[in-house]
Amino acid sequence: MPTITFTLSDFGLASLASKLPTVKFVPSGAGVAGDRLFSSTPxxxxxxxxxxxxxxxxxxxxxPKAWxxxxxEHLxxxxxxxxxxxxxxxxxIPDDYDGPLTGLPGVPLATNTVIVSLDPPPPGYKGWWLYSPAAGQEMPLDDPLIGELRMVS
Known part of the structure; x- marks a missing residue:
């Protein structure tokens, strides 16, 4: 199971330890994956x-989809x-993730979004990718896949 790390402070970078903070990760709802039934308990x-x-x-x-x-909480x-x-x-949280909270993906792009790029879509993206150069990029004329719309799942 993924382990997430973080440093908690205020926007002045001051410690909040004196406020006895509790940080809770709250699931969006109950769900199921494999042989596990998850409750929405924080x-x-x-x-x-x-x-x-x-x-x-x-x-x-x-x-159903969960996040x-x-x-x-300050006490x-x-x-x-x-x-x-x-x-x-x-x-x-991807299956294979261990690391800082800041490295996690936030809300993924919607599945009806089309990414236009020669570079592959970001990890975890599910939707459409138009294999095409961006503005200012040189088009590789010898690539037969230019302009191909691909579904990424």
Missing amino acids: VAAVMVGDQGTVTLAATDGVA YTIRI NPGGEYTHFDILGMQIF
Whole structure:
């Protein structure tokens, strides 16, 4: 299962450790993949100072389509909420990913999007790719696939 790491701070790069933060990865809903049935129960990251680590199920192959949102809860010394943030992104986790939160794909491009490029689509992209040079790129005239519309799955 993928392990995600991150460093938590405010926008002034100050530590939030004194606010006793809890970082939770909240699934978009229940789902199924292989022989697993997943509930939508949030998963809390382990915080050591400002460093966080969480091991999560990958979202690849989960039906219906699933993603995580991130909720940051700030507590006072008595354990009562003082503030919370919700990261306004849908986080998708590939099967083979271990690394920083910033390396994860956010909301993927819609399947009705057409990427036009000589370069292959980004990892995890599912949709259409028009194999064609971008503006300012030189067209390789000897390539018979130029202009071919491909479905990427």
